[in-house]
Amino acid sequence: MNAVPYKALLESHVGGWEVAIVLLIVAYFLYRAGKEKAGKIVHMLLRLMMVIILVSGAWMLFTVHASEVYFYVKGLLAIIAFGLIEMSLGRAKRQEGSIGFFIGCLVVLVVVIMLGYRVFS
Structure with a gap:
């Protein structure tokens, strides 16, 4: 693959993760504060x-x-993280106990990011 499209994909992927973590935290605290409309916008x-x-x-x-199984594992964990994100924000929106899902989501996100930077080889 040409270096320019790969670099663009990589930058959009890494930047997406960075923005997603910030949006997750903001949406979670907006929902917990009872600001449902603002939380819904950030959630979208x-x-x-x-x-x-x-x-x-x-x-x-x-x-x-x-050909690298390593990245398939990262992809699977990322999909699990997306599920945890939706569950934690859904529970926060309904004002149910959601701190466990939120912390679990952050832990899985940290593991996915560490896999992306090849901290675990």
Whole structure:
């Protein structure tokens, strides 16, 4: 693959993760503070970032890293993280106990990011 499109995919993927973490934290605290309308807007922006992350990650996985099982594990954990994000924000929106899902989500996100930077080899 040409270096320029790969770099663009990589930058959109990494930037997407950075923005998604910030949006997750903001949305969670907006919902917990009872600001449902603002939380919903931030939640929708977070979903947009998750789509960008998913598309750029799948594109890189199937074009560049297709033979590396390491990145398939990272992709699977990322999908689990997306599920935890939705569960924690859904519970926070309904004002139910959500701190466990939120902390679990942050832990899985940290593991996914560490896998992306190849901290675990």
